[in-house]
Amino acid sequence: MQQQKTLISEAARPKMIAKTALLIVSNPNHIGKILPSLTKQVNKTLYIQLLSALSSPLGSFCPEIFNVWPKFTQTISGIYAQTLQFEDLDVRVLLSGLKYKNVEYIKTRQPIDLVVFDKCYPEDDITNFIKTRIPSITDSYSILLGDSGEFEEPTVDATRDYNVYKHSVLGGTFDRLHTAHKLLLTEAALRATEKVTVGVTVENMLGSKTLWELIEPLENRINGVKDFLEDINPEIIHNVVPISDMYGPAKDDPTMDVIVVSSETERGGVKVNEMRCKCGLQPLKIVTVDLINDPNPSPHEEIKVSSSTRRIRTLGKVIQAITPKAHLTEKPYIIGLTGGICSGKSGVGRRLAELGAYHIDCDKVAHFVYEPGKPAYNKIVETFGKEVVGENGEINRKEIGAIVFKDPKQLQKLNSIVWPAIVEEVQERIRKSNADVVVMEAAILLGAGWNKHCHEVWATVIPPDVALQRLQERNKLSLEDAKSRLAAQIDNKKYIEAANVVFYSLWDTETTKKQVDKAWELLLERIKCINT
Known part of the structure; x- marks a missing residue:
């Protein structure tokens, strides 16, 4: 050029x-x-x-x-x-x-x-x-x-039906508006003389999709569709609505003439027409759009261009703006690493340590502050009595657990003692480390409010059914006990809402490692920009 x-x-x-x-x-x-x-x-x-x-x-x-x-x-x-x-x-x-x-x-x-x-x-x-x-x-x-070279005359498939209609309709998730969505929306706009209706699926229909927790909020998806249609063809009416079933308004709107579907969802168009016939309406003309293949699909990604692939590709990248915290110094740069049980936190933490971060496991720090002679030890004994001390003189964690997990007030008392002690110990270790990047790994990072001590929050997530299986195998728990433990923690959605960067450890360890390596590389670029 x-x-x-x-x-x-x-x-x-x-x-x-x-x-x-x-x-x-x-x-x-x-x-x-x-x-x-x-x-x-x-x-x-x-x-x-x-x-x-x-x-x-x-x-x-x-x-x-x-x-x-x-x-x-x-x-x-x-x-x-x-x-x-x-x-x-x-x-x-x-x-x-x-x-x-x-x-x-x-x-x-x-x-x-x-x-x-x-x-x-x-x-x-x-x-x-x-x-x-x-x-x-x-x-x-x-x-x-620019110079696009010798002109090549476009071709048109003479076998296709190229009729236009007053009112076209289509539906979908429309998460992270991508090329396949644009092709479908463009077809609907080309077919319509007056109006395009788009149904956007609500959250309760998304649970089966890969990384559904990373799907954009409904309002964002609706606004994305509206913005695109109003940009490419503002002359026609755009009606973008939420739908809570596969039919949406197409099942009973007599003004609609044509439905646009992908080659993979053509059966859905047939089902819509079956429902319209039950309502005494004329079936819609079905126009099928052949979607295009992704040029560089990786393992675990779909061959066709898709939202799930785009969600997978956000792993390790910043998905939520990083808000500067004035009370934190630029160095060391502190990452708060959190996530649910068996979500892969420890593996991510270990890999970050291999890459050069100073990794602090707050669960191990908690064991340290429980030791005899530490300030938390004395306060725990004063608060809960000598019966929580074992024969070896150490805090019997099972004994105190039996007390606090039955009574939220008692749990709050324990947390008020242990959490400040952990933070104090973590900060002391950071001061002594002279590290450029610190990873503070804590399952309770969000619940304890420790994210305020971190420049960024990184979270690991895993589907609940996989977490359940891993927990049973790792801790030799019954199904009921494993479910109880999982139910006591916050869900993936809340981790993601609080996170700047997300990892997904469903697949093999090498795939998770690549996510972490990408996150580390991008982190170093961000830190470099801050320091220049």
């Missing part, structure tokens, strides 16, 4: 990395030739506009082929397929200029910082195009010219 040598106005001078770019495409089958260079120039959103209705001054894009809207499906799918390896970039193919001949300018919800053309045009035409067609351009925009 080359930058335009002579620019018409001062506003067109190139600048730093753009937040939002607009790519004007004349050769959609070959945008992959310029994308690697382009993605280094943009860090958030890439709008793509095919030259179709926008015929002046740059020409028109194959109007004799694309004489009805849905015929763009194959070409748009090909565009999205070429962008798959750049999953951190939000790519949006705009439809207004493809659907409506009277569209005079390119509509985008985000202001455009960078305009990119996939071929060279005369400067006057570029200037005229930007002034007349892109009202959302920023004052400090830049221009780039």
Whole structure:
């Protein structure tokens, strides 16, 4: 990709990395030739506009082929397929200029910082195009010219039905809006003349999905769908609603004409029509979208582009903004590591120690503060009596456990003694260590409020049924006792809500190790940024 040598106005001078770019495409089958260079120039959103209705001054894009809207499906799918390896970039193919001949300018919800053309045009035409067609351009925009190579005429599958309808409908989870979602939503928009209804599944339908606890809140998912549809095709009505069953409003809305499904959920469309027939309504036309494969699936990831794969790829990355704590010094940088029983905390802690962190296991520290001669020891004996002291002079942890776990008030008394002693001991060890990074591992980190002593919180999670099996095997417990212990702890959702980084230890140890290694590498980058 080359930058335009002579620019018409001062506003067109190139600048730093753009937040939002607009790519004007004349050769959609070959945008992959310029994308690697382009993605280094943009860090958030890439709008793509095919030259179709926008015929002046740059020409028109194959109007004799694309004489009805849905015929763009194959070409748009090909565009999205070429962008798959750049999953951190939000790519949006705009439809207004493809659907409506009277569209005079390119509509985008985000202001455009960078305009990119996939071929060279005369400067006057570029200037005229930007002034007349892109009202959302920023004052400090830049221009780039690319070369997508020899033109290849797009093809259209003559066997498909390309009818359009008033009202289209589709449903799904729509977590972390990705390429497959965009293809489905685009198809629904291309098929609709007036309205698109989207059903977004509520949380109680998500329990069977991989890492369901990491699925975005319903409101976020609904807003993500609305934002995308209003961006790509603002002229039609968008009705995005929560659904608590597989049918949603499609089962009894007589205004709907067509349902869009993926090749994997086609049976769901059939079931919707069966329900509509029971309600005395006409069946919906079923339009099936073939989803595309992920270019680089790893073990445990799906071959098709999917939300579960995107959730897996968040493991080890920051999923929640890190709020600076003014009372903490920059060094050492303290990580609070927590998680439920048998969730893999200790394994993560050990790996972090191998990578260079100073690892403090607060459970072992608790044993230390119970020892005779320690301040906590004397307070425990004073509070609970000499009967909690064993023949060897040490605190009988089973004896005191029998007291406190039957009485919340007694447990609170014990915690008020032990927790401050643990924190004091941990801080003393940190002071003596001179470490750059400290990992403070504690199952009770959140309950005890120790996260306030940490720059970040990292959490390990595991499906409850797997945790139950591991706990039974490890501690030789009955099913009832194991369930009781698990029920006493907070659930995965709360760990994730409090965490900046999450690990999932369901699979083999090597997979967990890769998550930890990724987290460590990204942590060092963050610390470096803080210190520079």
